[in-house]
Amino acid sequence: MTSTIDVYRGTLIESRHHVSIAVMRADGTMAGWSGDPELTAFWRSCAKPFQATPMIVDGAADALGFGPDALALACASHNGEEPHVALARRMLAASGATDDDLVCGPHASLNENVAKAMAARGEQPTRAHNNCSGKHAGMVGYARHAQWGSTGYALPGHPLQQRLLDEVARWCALPVTSVPHATDGCGVPCFSLPLSAMALAWARLAAAAAGDRVKDVPRESQQAVVRLVEAMTLHPFLVAGTARLDTDLIEASQGRILAKVGAEGVYCAAIPSERLGIALKVEDGANRCLGPALLGLLDVLVPSLVPPLESHRRCDIFNTLGNVVGRIEPRMILDRAASK
Amino acid sequence: MTSTIDVYRGTLIESRHHVSIAVMRADGTMAGWSGDPELTAFWRSCAKPFQATPMIVDGAADALGFGPDALALACASHNGEEPHVALARRMLAASGATDDDLVCGPHASLNENVAKAMAARGEQPTRAHNNCSGKHAGMVGYARHAQWGSTGYALPGHPLQQRLLDEVARWCALPVTSVPHATDGCGVPCFSLPLSAMALAWARLAAAAAGDRVKDVPRESQQAVVRLVEAMTLHPFLVAGTARLDTDLIEASQGRILAKVGAEGVYCAAIPSERLGIALKVEDGANRCLGPALLGLLDVLVPSLVPPLESHRRCDIFNTLGNVVGRIEPRMILDRAASK
Numbered sequence: 001m002t003s004t005i006d007v008y009r010g011t012l013i014e015s016r017h018h019v020s021i022a023v024m025r026a027d028g029t030m031a032g033w034s035g036d037p038e039l040t041a042f043w044r045s046c047a048k049p050f051q052a053t054p055m056i057v058d059g060a061a062d063a064l065g066f067g068p069d070a071l072a073l074a075c076a077s078h079n080g081e082e083p084h085v086a087l088a089r090r091m092l093a094a095s096g097a098t099d100d101d102l103v104c105g106p107h108a109s110l111n112e113n114v115a116k117a118m119a120a121r122g123e124q125p126t127r128a129h130n131n132c133s134g135k136h137a138g139m140v141g142y143a144r145h146a147q148w149g150s151t152g153y154a155l156p157g158h159p160l161q162q163r164l165l166d167e168v169a170r171w172c173a174l175p176v177t178s179v180p181h182a183t184d185g186c187g188v189p190c191f192s193l194p195l196s197a198m199a200l201a202w203a204r205l206a207a208a209a210a211g212d213r214v215k216d217v218p219r220e221s222q223q224a225v226v227r228l229v230e231a232m233t234l235h236p237f238l239v240a241g242t243a244r245l246d247t248d249l250i251e252a253s254q255g256r257i258l259a260k261v262g263a264e265g266v267y268c269a270a271i272p273s274e275r276l277g278i279a280l281k282v283e284d285g286a287n288r289c290l291g292p293a294l295l296g297l298l299d300v301l302v303p304s305l306v307p308p309l310e311s312h313r314r315c316d317i318f319n320t321l322g323n324v325v326g327r328i329e330p331r332m333i334l335d336r337a338a339s340k
Numbered sequence: 341m342t343s344t345i346d347v348y349r350g351t352l353i354e355s356r357h358h359v360s361i362a363v364m365r366a367d368g369t370m371a372g373w374s375g376d377p378e379l380t381a382f383w384r385s386c387a388k389p390f391q392a393t394p395m396i397v398d399g400a401a402d403a404l405g406f407g408p409d410a411l412a413l414a415c416a417s418h419n420g421e422e423p424h425v426a427l428a429r430r431m432l433a434a435s436g437a438t439d440d441d442l443v444c445g446p447h448a449s450l451n452e453n454v455a456k457a458m459a460a461r462g463e464q465p466t467r468a469h470n471n472c473s474g475k476h477a478g479m480v481g482y483a484r485h486a487q488w489g490s491t492g493y494a495l496p497g498h499p500l501q502q503r504l505l506d507e508v509a510r511w512c513a514l515p516v517t518s519v520p521h522a523t524d525g526c527g528v529p530c531f532s533l534p535l536s537a538m539a540l541a542w543a544r545l546a547a548a549a550a551g552d553r554v555k556d557v558p559r560e561s562q563q564a565v566v567r568l569v570e571a572m573t574l575h576p577f578l579v580a581g582t583a584r585l586d587t588d589l590i591e592a593s594q595g596r597i598l599a600k601v602g603a604e605g606v607y608c609a610a611i612p613s614e615r616l617g618i619a620l621k622v623e624d625g626a627n628r629c630l631g632p633a634l635l636g637l638l639d640v641l642v643p644s645l646v647p648p649l650e651s652h653r654r655c656d657i658f659n660t661l662g663n664v665v666g667r668i669e670p671r672m673i674l675d676r677a678a679s680k
Binding site (some may be wrong): 152 | 346347349350352353354355356357358380381383402409444445446447470520521524525526527530604605623624625626652659660661662663665666675
């Protein structure tokens with residue numbers, strides 16, 4: 001069965017997005033699916049917690065004095081609001097680096113109102129405003145701490161990126177050679193994976209956060225992931241920002257659901273109490289239906305845990321006069337395996 | 341068979357758009373199709389020539405002194421560049437109207453560079469900048485000429501909109517009661533139709549432009565459509581604007597292909613020499629693949645007539661550093677009926 005996000009104009013469907021879904025348990029079994037749970041997609045920013053793990057395991061985060069705020073920002077796709085940018089710069093300063101050492105390019109805020117407010121202040125985005133600047137600041141510090149040097153830190157052959165690929169592959173239970181990469185929007189490698197592998201990594205993160213021992217993942221990696229989950233739960237604003245679903249979902253669910261958006265229509269989430277991990281892909285890559293898709297899926301999967309979050313759930317379509325002329329509605333259908 | 345637009349990151353497909361297509365002959369037979377040629381979608385701005393026909397037939401255009409430039413703008417989804425805005429205001433002035441009589445709301449230019457240039461000049465878009473302002477200026481003038489008054493001209497019950505619905509239904513060979521409507525982005529009714537009906541109207545327009553007599557369409561309507569086609573061919577810039585495919589295709593093909601874009605992934609085109617009409621819908625409504633979709637389809641359908649237009653055909657994907665990290669590629673498959 002396939003799930004769709006239907007875009008209505010008046011009472012009629014004008015456009016339709018198809019969504020594939022994998023819901024995995026931490027033991028590697030599939031709990032639910034829709035469309036093609038083995039669809040290959042790029043993990044994009046949903047990989048960030050697993051890319052941040054090695055800098056904790058290898059001692060860089062502690063040596064650089066990265067507290068929970070810095071760890072949250074390392075996992076973030078943030079809005080480039082003042083607290084995000086200031087923290088990214090403090091993280092860079094910890095290893096004597098500056099904006100100039102970042103490989104990621106400047107772009108307008110992911111939140112339209114924030115972008116407009118910056119423009120109204122006459123403020124140009126810098127590299128530190130890039131939504132991935134926390135990840136990059138962590139990478140720069142880690143590369144310097146490990147004595148690899150931060151020059152070329154974004155290249156696939158740099159020891160830092162090799163180390164991150166190892167870690168990502170391990171959480172996904174895949175051999176490194178089964179994880180092809182391309183260049184992400186911020187310039188570092190991003191990983192091509194089946195949705196089931198993405199969901200497994202997030203299920204293992206969920207299990208680790210719930211205190212379980214995760215099979216085939218070293219204890220140090222597991223402890224590092226728990227620190228990242230705690231950091232994101234403590235600092236939801238730093239994970240995304242004003243009016244962003246990732247932030248609002250962590251806050252409203254009090255950390256019972258941890259979600260991370262990625263570009264081109266990917267979304268991953270962990271539900272620690274259920275030891276479940278989710279990966280969904282809007283197949284055409286549209287961002288406009290990510291909120292309805294994730295909340296629609298959570299409504300079906302774990303209805304008792306989902307906060308209302310009406311501003312993310314109700315997506316009206318306006319015309320140029322500001323009148324509501326349509327809406328975006330999820331039609332999520334989840335096939336389920338028998339519970340173990 | 342289905343046609344897709346594939347979005348690559350590196351060498352791997354990251355996202356995929358599905359496209360449905362109908363290619364019709366003016367006699368009502370289907371010449372080719374892909375996906376579901378009976379898919380229902382909103383015609384949006386691809387309806388504009390048929391919405392502009394009645395103001396010619398009923399004498400309003402001549403009474404108001406609308407030359408070929410005004411007729412082209414009445415069919416346009418323009419960029420709100422200075423010549424578009426100035427002409428829309430001249431069209432309004434012809435019936436003593438101003439920007440304030442327009443129902444359409446202001447929005448930034450459809451062309452990103454044009455929007456940035458306006459912002460850099462500190463210029464705020466007005467209602468006359470709306471991409472549909474030529475259509476609206478024509479409606480205001482027509483409603484006043486017909487003594488209906490222009491108050492409420494955008495409402496479905498206004499005599500103007502009833503007259504336009506009649507005309508649209510006739511060109512599509514559908515009863516009026518089979519054409520549901522909703523509110524378009526600019527505030528007027530837009531029409532829900534099967535792709536085959538959209539393509540038939542454009543095939544009839546193609547046949548009329550080629551000098552054929554179109555069955556079941558009054559001679560006056562046919563003559564009016566020919567005047568609109570001639571106007572668009574004479575003033576391609578007014579139909580869209582700088583770096584826009586509709587403009588560039590009319591210019592480069594010297595009017596042998598006449599295409600009109602609509603919102604939410606619809607595109608229609610006429611090929612007069614072949615008496616063919618095309619309607620395609622990117623099912624998810626994405627605009628990013630409209631150029632590759634239309635040119636990819638024309639490459640398959642009428643290869644000898646398609647200009648290179650590399651800037652519209654080659655859609656690279658850049659990261660925040662300005663590096664090419666992917667591309668958008670059409671995979672158009674057309675099933676064909678035996679030619680008559």
